[in-house]
Amino acid sequence: MAILLRDPNDPPGLSRLINHEIDAALEIERAGEVRRDHIGASALGDPCDRRLAYQYAGIEPDRISGRSLRIFETGHALEALMSRWLRLAGFDLHDVDPNTGRQLEFSVGDDRVRGHVDAVITSGPNIGPTYPLLWEAKSLNSAGWTDLTNRGLRESKPGYFAQVQIYLSEFKLGACLLTALNKDTGALYHEIVESDPGLGQWFVARGIRIADIVDSGALPDRTSDTSQCRGCSWLSPCRTTAAPHTSAHDQRV
Numbered sequence: 507m508a509i510l511l512r513d514p515n516d517p518p519g520l521s522r523l524i525n526h527e528i529d530a531a532l533e534i535e536r537a538g539e540v541r542r543d544h545i546g547a548s549a550l551g552d553p554c555d556r557r558l559a560y561q562y563a564g565i566e567p568d569r570i571s572g573r574s575l576r577i578f579e580t581g582h583a584l585e586a587l588m589s590r591w592l593r594l595a596g597f598d599l600h601d602v603d604p605n606t607g608r609q610l611e612f613s614v615g616d617d618r619v620r621g622h623v624d625a626v627i628t629s630g631p632n633i634g635p636t637y638p639l640l641w642e643a644k645s646l647n648s649a650g651w652t653d654l655t656n657r658g659l660r661e662s663k664p665g666y667f668a669q670v671q672i673y674l675s676e677f678k679l680g681a682c683l684l685t686a687l688n689k690d691t692g693a694l695y696h697e698i699v700e701s702d703p704g705l706g707q708w709f710v711a712r713g714i715r716i717a718d719i720v721d722s723g724a725l726p727d728r729t730s731d732t733s734q735c736r737g738c739s740w741l742s743p744c745r746t747t748a749a750p751h752t753s754a755h756d757q758r759v
């Protein structure tokens with residue numbers, strides 16, 4: 507007798523009906539957003555140059571499901587919650603540049619490599635390193651959170667570690683306070699990540715090199731680690747597209 511397995515992420519009945527409407531609305535909203543025209547610091551730890559090039563070139567990824575969009579937005583909301591908790595605990599978090607009124611950001615390589623930090627802490631309880639500190643927040647499921655607590659950011663989340671190093675380098679800060687929330691239990695983990703300026707600059711230079719390749723009308727090589735391709739959002743264009751013939755940067759100016 508065949509056993510029918512039910513997908514817990516696709517419940518039947520009323521839930522499916524309403525979720526379908528929400529997800530369709532989220533996908534329409536996303537389709538109306540301005541396409542990214544730069545490489546973000548959050549992506550620069552990606553092991554595939556080609557995938558970064560697609561993002562910079564504005565080549566559409568395969569469909570991003572409404573459920574994935576809900577997960578992204580939940581992460582942003584939880585980061586806002588963590589920042590509230592730290593402020594309540596006496597940490598002085600700054601996330602806006604007083605000169606521009608915008609989120610703290612950096613931009614290099616003719617505006618082609620950019621990033622936004624969660625916040626800079628200028629003062630707070632005595633936790634060891636001196637202020638100012640970069641502050642980065644992450645919400646994770648239990649498995650990811652437990653792995654982070656066991657192995658630390660560098661080993662457990664190398665892509666995010668790269669992002670932190672880029673921010674530390676660009677904002678000339680000596681260390682970062684990482685705060686990670688376990689979405690399943692509410693447990694919080696904090697880690698001090700020291701700056702390795704050479705590493706941060708290496709990732710920034712990598713982003714500029716990839717942007718240069720795309721702007722010359724070419725694409726960088728695909729990663730040799732084919733395990734990266736499973737579930738890659740650019741799998742379809744990677745199999746079918748040739749190098750862009752016009753400069754992504756020229757198209758913007």
Ligand code: SF4
Nearest residue numbers: 554557728735738744
């Ligand atoms: S399919 Fe593989 S090689 Fe192509 S962009 Fe994605 S990760 Fe890179």
